[in-house]
Amino acid sequence: MTAIAETLDFDEVLEHFDPVLGLEVHVELNTNTKMFCGCANVFGGEPNTHVCPTCLGLPGALPVMNGKGVESAIRMGLALNCEIAPWCRFARKNYFYPDMPKNFQTSQYDEPIAFDGHLDVVLDDGEVVRVGIERAHMEEDTGKSLHVGGATGRIHGAEHSLLDYNRAGVPLIEIVTKPIEGMGHRAPEVARAYVTALRELMLALGVSDVRMDQGSMRCDANVSLMPKGTTEFGTRTETKNVNSLRSVERAVRYEMTRQAAVLRAGGSITQETRHFQEADGTTSPGRPKETSEDYRYFPEPDLVPIAPSREWVEELRGTLPELPWERRKRVQQEWGLTDEETRDLFNTGAADLVAMTVDAGAPVAEARSWWVQYLTQQANTRETELPELPITPAQVARVIALIGEGTLTHKLAREVVQGVLAGEGDPDQVIADRGLEVVSDDSALLAAVDEALATQPDVVEKIRGGKVQAAGAIVGAVMKATKGQADAKRVRELVLERCQ
Amino acid sequence: MPNISRDEVAHLAKLARLGVTDEELDTFAPQLDVILESVAKVGEVVGTEQDVPPTSHAVELTNVFREDEVRQGLTQEQALSGAPAAEEGRFRVPRILGEEQ
Numbered sequence: 001m002t003a004i005a006e007t008l009d010f011d012e013v014l015e016h017f018d019p020v021l022g023l024e025v026h027v028e029l030n031t032n033t034k035m036f037c038g039c040a041n042v043f044g045g046e047p048n049t050h051v052c053p054t055c056l057g058l059p060g061a062l063p064v065m066n067g068k069g070v071e072s073a074i075r076m077g078l079a080l081n082c083e084i085a086p087w088c089r090f091a092r093k094n095y096f097y098p099d100m101p102k103n104f105q106t107s108q109y110d111e112p113i114a115f116d117g118h119l120d121v122v123l124d125d126g127e128v129v130r131v132g133i134e135r136a137h138m139e140e141d142t143g144k145s146l147h148v149g150g151a152t153g154r155i156h157g158a159e160h161s162l163l164d165y166n167r168a169g170v171p172l173i174e175i176v177t178k179p180i181e182g183m184g185h186r187a188p189e190v191a192r193a194y195v196t197a198l199r200e201l202m203l204a205l206g207v208s209d210v211r212m213d214q215g216s217m218r219c220d221a222n223v224s225l226m227p228k229g230t231t232e233f234g235t236r237t238e239t240k241n242v243n244s245l246r247s248v249e250r251a252v253r254y255e256m257t258r259q260a261a262v263l264r265a266g267g268s269i270t271q272e273t274r275h276f277q278e279a280d281g282t283t284s285p286g287r288p289k290e291t292s293e294d295y296r297y298f299p300e301p302d303l304v305p306i307a308p309s310r311e312w313v314e315e316l317r318g319t320l321p322e323l324p325w326e327r328r329k330r331v332q333q334e335w336g337l338t339d340e341e342t343r344d345l346f347n348t349g350a351a352d353l354v355a356m357t358v359d360a361g362a363p364v365a366e367a368r369s370w371w372v373q374y375l376t377q378q379a380n381t382r383e384t385e386l387p388e389l390p391i392t393p394a395q396v397a398r399v400i401a402l403i404g405e406g407t408l409t410h411k412l413a414r415e416v417v418q419g420v421l422a423g424e425g426d427p428d429q430v431i432a433d434r435g436l437e438v439v440s441d442d443s444a445l446l447a448a449v450d451e452a453l454a455t456q457p458d459v460v461e462k463i464r465g466g467k468v469q470a471a472g473a474i475v476g477a478v479m480k481a482t483k484g485q486a487d488a489k490r491v492r493e494l495v496l497e498r499c500q
Numbered sequence: 501m502p503n504i505s506r507d508e509v510a511h512l513a514k515l516a517r518l519g520v521t522d523e524e525l526d527t528f529a530p531q532l533d534v535i536l537e538s539v540a541k542v543g544e545v546v547g548t549e550q551d552v553p554p555t556s557h558a559v560e561l562t563n564v565f566r567e568d569e570v571r572q573g574l575t576q577e578q579a580l581s582g583a584p585a586a587e588e589g590r591f592r593v594p595r596i597l598g599e600e601q
Contacts, residue, residue, distance in 0.1 A: 031568050032568045033566075033568050033571070037571075038569060038570055039571070039573045040570045046576060046589060047588070047589040048580060048589055048591070049576050050573060053574070055573075067566060067568065068568035069568075070565065087562070089556060098593045098596065145596075158595060159595055160592055160595055162590035162592055163590050163593060164590050164591075165579075165591070294515055300556070303564075304563070305556075306563060307563060
């Protein structure tokens with residue numbers, strides 16, 4: 001067939017190469033207003049309705065820093081174990097592209113607000129990898145372009161473009177890792193786990209919505225390969241705007257196999273940006289980057305420097321919430337969980353829900369079992385996330401309580417939960433409407449037991465002869481007669497009593 | 501000692517998306533050199549960095565912040581009123597050459 005395979009088998013890649021990753025993640029802050037003006041920072045909205053002379057770059061308009069934005073940046077830096085710069089500035093990054101009406105982006109260049117930190121990342125099997133953080137700097141987001149007239153909505157072939165500047169000036173933090181080396185076959189997983197951990201951290205800090213689907217968190221993945229036994233980094237590619245956690249892993253994996261195929265065939269890697277194709281998990285070439293861009297950075301003369309005092313930084317350190325990994329450790333200890341149980345609890349996103357269910361009075365084991373197992377299955381079947389399921393921790397706690405007091409069997413409890421998920425109301429409402437209460441009234445049960453015993457005298461003989469296990473046939477008949485609403489354990493007790 | 505080359509001027513013109521002819525390069529390079537030399541003279545006057553540290557701002561201020569409170573901006577109509585072309589509530593620009601930033 002064709003001469004060169006487009007990709008190399010993943011295992012073969014690792015026989016010959018060591019991957020090196022560098023991840024750049026952009027996080028939009030959830031401040032009320034933009035970074036340099038008082039326009040509302042909201043997702044979407046009618047085009048060009050959250051704009052003013054400053055973010056439109058009109059003559060004479062002057063920017064003023066959003067203090068909350070700077071505060072969020074410092075808190076993020078502290079949570080990432082970074083040094084906070086005692087003095088830093090914004091700079092102008094000059095380029096010609098209409099997504100910034102000023103013809104420059106206000107960003108930080110060689111004076112980032114936070115630098116030299118790390119983030120500990122938990123992999124699927126519980127192993128912890130420390131990812132170095134090079135820097136976290138402040139900048140502003142750009143406007144959104146719509147390319148008209150091209151076949152694909154992309155810039156190529158478009159006849160003209162339309163610009164909406166609602167997003168222009170939204171505070172953005174760019175977090176850049178140090179090179180991540182020595183991960184071998186786990187490199188794609190480490191990339192996903194890092195972005196996942198970063199996302200959880202931002203949620204815990206409450207500084208961003210971190211919605212990858214809405215672009216409030218975006219990841220660019222730099223990937224290069226170096227031949228085994230060498231120490232010099234290979235030429236890298238930068239895969240842009242990888243828009244889900246799963247895509248981060250797929251994009252890194254694909255680039256590794258693609259670059260390896262090129263290198264093994266004697267070719268060389270072009271330093272370029274690439275676009276990730278969600279549909280088939282491949283990347284396609286974008287802008288070549290033979291020379292680094294000349295953005296003619298210079299200090300922004302319209303903004304004064306930022307000099308966070310030690311006192312302010314320490315005060316902000318004091319506002320850091322319990323961070324995700326600390327919480328994980330505490331929950332594991334408090335609830336006496338194994339590593340695996342802890343991992344399932346956090347990977348399914350059930351930790352908060354279980355904690356709230358426990359707060360509502362349920363025992364930990366039951367609360368955990370419902371959320372991590374049955375309800376996670378329900379979420380998967382419905383292709384939604386656990387927190388989106390239409391059932392509250394209080395409702396789950398109520399179902400657990402009803403099982404505890406013998407009103408519901410586990411089987412009935414699932415039916416009740418199904419009813420709640422179907423929007424039929426609270427558990428008690430569902431029980432009343434569907435008539436699901438366990439038949440625990442002994443006299444009603446005894447009638448059914450006696451009837452079953454009467455129709456199966458041979459079984460009664462067996463039980464009386466000492467074959468207690470034969471009682472199962474009677475229990476089954478009773479359960480059938482009561483449409484499964486009897487407590488099987490109580491039925492069995494009654495059968496054995498009657499046969500004495 | 502500034503001595504800006506013809507090539508550097510050509511490069512700067514390219515970055516600024518300015519079309520500059522060969523003749524203009526011959527004119528601009530020495531002119532820019534004069535400007536740079538004049539600015540360099542200021543450097544001689546201030547002496548060492550200890551005497552006058554370099555600054556990007558004339559006033560020695562830091563941490564000038566704004567409260568995170570929404571302020572009324574422009575309406576869509578106002579925003580687009582000065583635009584040479586608009587469509588669907590958006591600024592309309594000619595075909596973009598080159599790649600996305």
